[in-house]
Amino acid sequence: MGAAAAVSLPKPNALNLTNSFNRREILTARPFKGPRSDFKPRSSRHSCVRRRERPNLAVSCASATNDDASRSSADGNRFYFNFTGFPFPLGPFLNRRTIRTEAVKNLIWMFEQEQALGFSSVSTNIRMTVIKLKSGGLWVHAPIAPTKECIELLKELGAPVEHIVLPTFAYEHKIFVGPFSRKFPRAQIWVAPRQWSWPLNLPLEFFGIFRAKTLVDEDLSTPWSDEIEQKLLSSPEVGIGPYVEAAFYHKRSRTLLVTDAVIFVPRQPPECISKQSLLASAKNGLAVKILSKGKDIPDEPVVDNKVNRQKGWERMVLQILFLGPSNLLEPTVSFAQMSQKLIVSPIVKTLVFSKVPEKVRDWIDSINRDWAFRRIIPAHFAAPINASRSEFLAAFGFLDDLLGERYVTRPSLSLLFTSLLGKAASYFPPDDMKTLSSLDEFLVSVGAVKKTVSGRKR
Numbered sequence: 001m002g003a004a005a006a007v008s009l010p011k012p013n014a015l016n017l018t019n020s021f022n023r024r025e026i027l028t029a030r031p032f033k034g035p036r037s038d039f040k041p042r043s044s045r046h047s048c049v050r051r052r053e054r055p056n057l058a059v060s061c062a063s064a065t066n067d068d069a070s071r072s073s074a075d076g077n078r079f080y081f082n083f084t085g086f087p088f089p090l091g092p093f094l095n096r097r098t099i100r101t102e103a104v105k106n107l108i109w110m111f112e113q114e115q116a117l118g119f120s121s122v123s124t125n126i127r128m129t130v131i132k133l134k135s136g137g138l139w140v141h142a143p144i145a146p147t148k149e150c151i152e153l154l155k156e157l158g159a160p161v162e163h164i165v166l167p168t169f170a171y172e173h174k175i176f177v178g179p180f181s182r183k184f185p186r187a188q189i190w191v192a193p194r195q196w197s198w199p200l201n202l203p204l205e206f207f208g209i210f211r212a213k214t215l216v217d218e219d220l221s222t223p224w225s226d227e228i229e230q231k232l233l234s235s236p237e238v239g240i241g242p243y244v245e246a247a248f249y250h251k252r253s254r255t256l257l258v259t260d261a262v263i264f265v266p267r268q269p270p271e272c273i274s275k276q277s278l279l280a281s282a283k284n285g286l287a288v289k290i291l292s293k294g295k296d297i298p299d300e301p302v303v304d305n306k307v308n309r310q311k312g313w314e315r316m317v318l319q320i321l322f323l324g325p326s327n328l329l330e331p332t333v334s335f336a337q338m339s340q341k342l343i344v345s346p347i348v349k350t351l352v353f354s355k356v357p358e359k360v361r362d363w364i365d366s367i368n369r370d371w372a373f374r375r376i377i378p379a380h381f382a383a384p385i386n387a388s389r390s391e392f393l394a395a396f397g398f399l400d401d402l403l404g405e406r407y408v409t410r411p412s413l414s415l416l417f418t419s420l421l422g423k424a425a426s427y428f429p430p431d432d433m434k435t436l437s438s439l440d441e442f443l444v445s446v447g448a449v450k451k452t453v454s455g456r457k458r
Contacts, residue, residue: 178208
């Protein structure tokens with residue numbers, strides 16, 4: 001469930017026993033082949049930028065429309081067979097549209113595709129971020145499916161791919177690194193440490209990843225160290241494996257890159273999510289009936305209109321964030337509490353970060369202390385997010401309750417901002433958290449997730 005939910009743990013790092021390939025290539029293992037930003041996202045091919053809906057946080061995501069004559073050709077360029085991930089395969093299985101958006105003019109681009117949980121109607125967006133280095137080459141963060149359309153959009157930037165970075169252990173990002181790297185055989189691959197998979201702990205070569213170098217915390221010897229800095233969160237095992245995520249800071253644009261650490265749910269669905277997925281989610285299916293609390297559920301066709309597409313998006317978000325929200329029949333109230341805010345996903349907060357609060361506190365305090373970022377680009381939901389360090393810190397306000405007075409290291413000014421902005425935990429509707437909390441208790445009881453792990457000493 002976590003893969004489509006855009007979180008990295010405790011989703012198993014799946015065993016890839018099935019093929020993932022485009023029409024021309026079968027992917028068998030083959031070695032060796034706060035303040036307003038000064039930068040304003042600008043449109044590029046297949047892209048546009050939405051007007052900001054909140055003074056502090058900017059949302060950028062969208063694409064140009066295709067007419068009927070070109071759609072058939074575009075669909076051919078978007079073909080990508082994907083049936084990977086245990087126990088939940090990641091859709092779409094045959095067609096992935098790619099949206100390219102320019103986040104910082106001539107410097108940073110975002111590439112997005114839809115990602116669905118198996119055969120369900122629950123989808124989110126998955127994002128690859130590309131930075132142009134001073135060398136003239138490209139630095140690629142968290143690759144997505146290398147469809148013909150995606151590769152063409154990348155090559156239009158007119159620069160060679162020099163580095164491909166896997167910033168996490170999570171399989172929804174890992175499964176594309178191998179096939180993507182084979183499109184650029186001269187590029188160097190970099191991976192987050194402590195990679196693992198479940199139910200079998202397989203080597204990276206099984207996923208088609210060869211000649212990879214390991215990312216090191218605060219490494220100054222990387223070819224990009226004078227432009228991009230890095231800090232790693234590598235926790236003890238909080239479940240069946242460790243949680244690992246690398247954060248990066250692009251100094252020139254003052255941009256923070258994360259994978260799943262924080263999210264910003266946009267009011268409107270990302271353009272890469274198909275109309276069909278939104279309408280399927282708007283239909284009163286089994287999940288809606290189970291969570292309706294005995295209410296009469298109308299069983300009627302879903303008309304394609306703006307209202308139903310929005311309802312579909314709101315239902316998707318609540319299922320992604322809470323697994324079993326309290327009321328899918330009428331999602332608007334809960335959705336309003338979760339959207340348009342910089343937050344930690346409830347799943348990541350409950351099942352991961354609350355288990356290793358000291359490790360997480362060390363990581364985010366180090367990020368806040370050393371990096372003067374003014375925008376954040378995560379791997380899911382909205383981006384770029386115009387956010388200050390105090391807003392980033394406020395999203396982790398729940399750590400204060402877990403650590404108490406024994407771990408107060410932040411400057412008083414940051415504490416004041418956190419207090420004024422409110423703790424991220426207050427964004428989580430209690431009724432919606434019941435299913436997730438029950439799941440957490442069950443996983444702890446069977447030993448699948450640790451109750452609490454003190455990460456600093458280990």
